[in-house]
Amino acid sequence: MSKRYEEAGFKPPEFSAFFSDLPSNDFNTLFQLLPPIADPGVSMEEYLAAKGHRSYFAAAVPGSFYKRLFPCRSINLFHSAFSLHWLSQVPDCVVDKQSTAYNEGRVFIHGANEGTASAYKKQFQSDLSGFLRSRAQEMMSGGSMFLVCLGRTSVDPTDQGGAGLLFGTHFQDAWNDLVLESSGSSGHPLVRLCVGNMIKEWQVGRPKCLTSLGLITSEKRDNFNIPVYAPSIQDFREVVEANGSFTINKLEVFKGGSPLVVNQPDDEAEVGRALANSCRSVAGVLIDAHIGEELSKELFLRVEHKGTSHAKEVLEQIQFFHIVASLSFA
Amino acid sequence: MSKRYEEAGFKPPEFSAFFSDLPSNDFNTLFQLLPPIADPGVSMEEYLAAKGHRSYFAAAVPGSFYKRLFPCRSINLFHSAFSLHWLSQVPDCVVDKQSTAYNEGRVFIHGANEGTASAYKKQFQSDLSGFLRSRAQEMMSGGSMFLVCLGRTSVDPTDQGGAGLLFGTHFQDAWNDLVLESSGSSGHPLVRLCVGNMIKEWQVGRPKCLTSLGLITSEKRDNFNIPVYAPSIQDFREVVEANGSFTINKLEVFKGGSPLVVNQPDDEAEVGRALANSCRSVAGVLIDAHIGEELSKELFLRVEHKGTSHAKEVLEQIQFFHIVASLSFA
Secondary structure (H helix, E strand, O other), X not given: OHHHHHHOOOOOOOOEEXXXXXXXXXXXXXXXXXXXXXXXXXXXXXXXXXXXXXOOEEEEEEOOOOOOOOOOOOEEEEEEEOOOOEOOOOOHHHHOOOOOOOOOOOOOOOOOOHHHXXXXXXXXXXXXXHHHHHHHHHEEEEEEEEXXXXXXXXXXXXXXXXXXXXXXXXXXXXXXXXXXXXXXXXXXXXXXXXXXXXXXXXHOOOOHHHOOOOOOOHHHHHOOOOOEOOOOHHHHHHHHHHHOOEEEEEEEEEEEOOOOOOOOOOOHHHHHHHHHHHHHHHHHHHHHHHHHHHHHHHHHHHHHHHHHHOHHHHHHHOOEEEEEEEEEEO | OHHHXXXXXXXXXXXXXXXXXXXXXXXXXXXXXOOOEOOOOOOHHHHHHOOOOEOOEEEEEEOOOOOOOOOOOOEEEEXXXXXXXXXXXXXXXXXXXXXXXXXXXXXXXXOOOHHHHHHHHXXXXXXXXXXXXXXXXXXXXXXXXXXXXXXXXXXXXXOOHHHHHHHHXXXXXXXXXXXXXXXXXXXXXXXXXXXXXXXXXXXXXXXXXXXXXXXXXXXXXXXXOOOEOOOOHHHHHHHHHHHOXXXXXXXXXXXXXXXXXXXOOOOHHHHHHHHHHXXXXXXXXXXXXXXXXXXXXXXXXXXXXXXXXXXXXHHHHOOEEEEEEEEEEO
16 A cells, blocks of 8 residues: 555555444553554654554544444445444344244244344344444545455354354253253252252242242243344345445355364364353353353353263364455445 | 534534543543443434533544654644643653762652753653644644643742642652661561561572661662653743744643642641642552552651641642643644
């Protein structure tokens, strides 16, 4: 870019990078990891060559990218990596017992009923639509956008591919275990904890835990849903075309990422740990908030055990597809 | 501003605020304190009226404002509040024993020798010059700058006014106490700590502590200097004029701020606490880093006691002057 400017007889441009994320994220760590800016007294070549320095101005922008983040016509290039599959929220109807979209018995859209799937798809398309509408206002004429997010190859949204295998199989079974586990079946400390709570609740006149003998109620499980949707090419294309502000240069789905375990694929315990860690890194914070850290730890222990027992199958089946889009602002 | 645009038949403008500070500052807390942005679908009037919402885009910019922070010609208005009296560093010569600027026996410029004072002044002017040079590149034509920082009314830089009384009297005496206190004089735990260190140092063959019987050596004190300079109007004006990019609309020094203690001015212990807290809020982090938290606690305890003993005098004398500058970009 700098070369092109110089060859045309212009001074090379200055670059600004805006890092955007939700306000609750840790921007302090990002700032401390940024190398210092190179001395602006030097030429752009020296700038770019200066090792351990950055050759761009940096800023952080807290907010939801499904809404406006920048002033009108102020940005040349947008890039989003592995974020657009995160829904802005679980659709309300998915946790509404009266709704046909109620995701009873499940914690993810994978393998869910048609109503749930359609609510998830609608949420994804409404969110992506908000993203494109906002960026179309913020982008300068001639701007470009490069987007990467989780995707799926199936037409059916209840087959969520890699994300589905991650959150719709062993992870789902681990939640079911928490619901089904009887308090009389073992002397496990968490069971004792539950009994302790039952006694406390009994004392304050709310013997809730007595109706269900599990570590959590089935309602508690059903109220939790992973707010992720891996779109198909078609899901994605429909929104871009409806928005109308961007030309599609490229829109593809491709197999990406490395396998779940690279170094010790034959070590079954390692596969189990990797499965649990993958689930936790994606959704751990949400699960802690929903059932507390103790039960969350218990849940992931079960995911790990199930992953270890089905190591070969897990390793063969879990693979992620990505949607990659290159769009131009008309 | 929005009204003026609308009256002229234009759409009201959008506003962006960039909050800048050193990268080590806590931007996460700032982001969590920002109200959510108002729905951009509403009109600017509704925007501005929306309570509990902000009507501007927000971003954070980590870096030193004595260097470049923003791209060329990208900012309309700069404002800096109570930061420009912070030097980018203590001048090297001020802690160089061989230099005539060595600030022997003191931890601040207040009451220091001429060499030290001149080094501090030079550092301030070089820093402010870097600030103005950077902003002159970043500012759009017709831009404005409103600056407020600590200032002094005296021509003599070794009379630092309020800052001088804060860091050049009881605070200075507290440092001297740490140097002078004999390890034989009391059974205070910190003294025992020092004796413990002496034994450790003796064991590793470096019996440094034996030459000085204080809690810290005089060198340790002399290597600490508060990197603050309260400029006079003249100090400030010289730099703005030498830079030449800005027209001075207003450059004044005025008495500002509230007294050290507002609610219980007759409570001597309260005055002592307020004095220690003021010193700690300004320089606590630097002192912790220089002598450790234990000795720092000890230092501020002494500041508090001295403030309590001289409460009336402290309350009468400590007042702060501020330099206020309104500059236009030519």
